[in-house]
Structures are given as structure tokens and as C-alpha cells.
Amino acid sequence: MEMCLDPQATIGGGLYIAHIGGVHINPQAIIGSNCDIAHRVTIGASAMGRKGAPVLGDRVYIGTGATLVGKIKIGSGAKIAANTLVMSNIPDGATVMGVPGRIIMRAPKPVESPAPPVAETTDAK
Template identity: 40%
Template sequence: MFKRIKEDIRCVMDRDPAARNAFEVLTTYPGLHALLFHRCNHWLWRKRLRWLARFFSTIARWLTGIEIHPGARIGRRFFIDHGMGVVIGETAEIGDDVTLYHGVTLGGTSWEQGKRHPTLGDDVVVGAGAKILGPLQVGSGARVGSNAVVLRDVPEGATMVGIPARMAGVRPRTDSADDRRRAAVARKIGFDAYGTTDMPDPVANAVNAILDHIHVTDARLEQMCRAIRGMGGDVEDTRIPDVEVDELDCGEPAPEAGEQGVDVTAGSGQVRGRQDRTGS
């Protein structure tokens, strides 16, 4: 139990830059309090002590402003940011590493018994005020924009916006060296290319292209400085700071000076740079 609580606190600190330490998270974050209440209530629910589970869930709602039915199934590292007004129905199922913002509803559209609430896969982010209604499936890695109303299944990696929600794009679910490198550079400069933003995929792809360009430009600039020094030129011996995280090993060598360009697939939003292009 304590290991799980520690994991919950760590996931809050990883996803919320306002979280300063574990004690602050444990004592002041209503999303964490609602989750701890729910774990106890869900245990009572499975033991068929259902009135007691509902009673304590009502107390949790009074204290946190978050309503989670004790019958809902929630995975690990679940994070509710701010939390006020979040409603999660009885038959809702939530995977691992899911993030919900305030005002989110995982609701039903029918009074019939049985499965009537949504199922969210792993690594789903649902923006503030969004509504996901009915026994639909939200694929792993999907993003639901703020105030969107989702009424149909969402593919893996899709970004949904609008009322009713429409698909703005699909983010490829890959774990290549390029993806890991981009994510590291994004974290270093303060932009989350893949996680908590509700921007449509074309915008995120454009930022990915900029990150790729920065990486290649820095590598070639260092190569040029070494070559000038080798020919006797006077170049200040100041190393350009890396933007990548030191412990990240992407397994990718720096581009050679004689390469004609770096070609990346258009689906990842990358660019093609050539050595005869100066100032780009």
C-alpha cells in the first residue's frame, strides 16, 4: 500500500510543475485524496459492502469536489489535476498513466444496467471540461481537448477536439531513437511535445520539426568549429551546452560533415535539411 502511495505522489510531481515536495502533494492535492478514498471504497465495493462504499464516496466528494463511483476501475499512476467537478461513473475503466483535468465527466448515456461508461486506455490525457459519454473506447495515448464532447470510439494516439468531438490528427505510437531524442530536448527547453498540451497534432508536429532542426544544427556547428581549429583558425574554445538529457542514450551518432541531408518521415512532422542551405 505504501509503495502504491509513493508511486502516486511521484506521478503528481512528474506531471505538475507546481508540486514542490511529497509532503505538499500528500496534504494539499484533492486529486490524490480522492484517489486514496476510491481505493478503499472500491475494496468495500468488491466485498459487496456497497452501501458503505457509497457512503464513504459521498464523504470524499464533499471533501474533494471529485465524484468517483466506488465501482469504477482505475489503473496505476492516475492523476487528477485541480479536480473540482470531475465525475467518474460506475462502469468506467481507466488504464495506467491517465491524466484528467478539472470538470471532466466520464458519464453514461443510458439508464440500462450493464456497461454504460467509457473505457480509457493507458497514457490518455483528457482536458478541462471534456465530456466522454457512453460505453465507448478511448485508445491508448489519445488526447481529448478541453470542453470536447466525445460520443464515439477514439483510436489510439488520436487528438479529439470540438462538440461533438472530431479527430484533429493521430500521433504515431512509436518508440524510436528520434522520438526519445525529441522528448528529451522538449523536456529540457520546457515544452512537452507529447503529453499535457491539447494542441492539434499539426502544431505539435511543427514543434517536433524545430526540435529536430536544433539537434542537427548544433551537431554540425560543433563539427565546423573543430574543422576550423584543425586548419589553424581562431575559434573561441567554448562548448555549446547540450539540450539533451545526459542520461538519455538515443543510440544515434551525430551526422557526418559530408552528409547531404537528414531525411525524416513526414508523418513525424520532421524536416529535411541540406548542407547547402545556410541560415535555415
């Protein structure tokens, strides 16, 4: 299997490609740091007339056979399941699967700690 990583693509440090083969990355794609891409993955424009290329955040996982097309943004920490077709923006920390890709899990919202109690002041005269 071939691999097509165009030198014009912007790729952050720590990219891991498991089982190199069949990976195609569009020259306009932007890939964040510490991403993990399985084999037979396509990141880029398509023959369906979709313009532009995907922008991936940091720590994105893309499973075997997944395809990301068009000018879309994949949020940091997102997970794309095997054989998923992604054609729309994905928020940070979401897990996506299916054709077309649907969000099946979202990252939990951070729990805000309650404000400390305010001490009452009394003026002693």
C-alpha cells in the same frame, strides 16, 4: 466543487487529477494506467439515453471540461482537448477536439524498416 469517483470504477495505477473539482467518473467506467484528467471532466453515461460507460486505455489525457459519454473506447495515448464532447470510439494516439469531438490528428504510423537484402547463392561445381 465536488468530485465523484465511485469506488466501483476500475482505475489503473498512476491516475493524475489536476485541480480536483467537478470530476465525475461513472461506476462502470474503466480507466487505464497513467491517465491525466483535468477538472470539470465527466466520464460516464448521460441523460441522452446512451447506455454504458467509457473505457480508457493507458496514458490518456483529458482536458478541462471534457465529457465522454456512452459505451465508447478511448485508445491508449489519446488526447482529448478542453470542452470536447466525445461520443464515439477514438483510436490509439489520436487527438480529438470539438463538439462533437472530431479527430484532428492521428498518431504517426511506425516506419517499417526494409528487409535486409538476400544474398544470392551460387553452387560451384
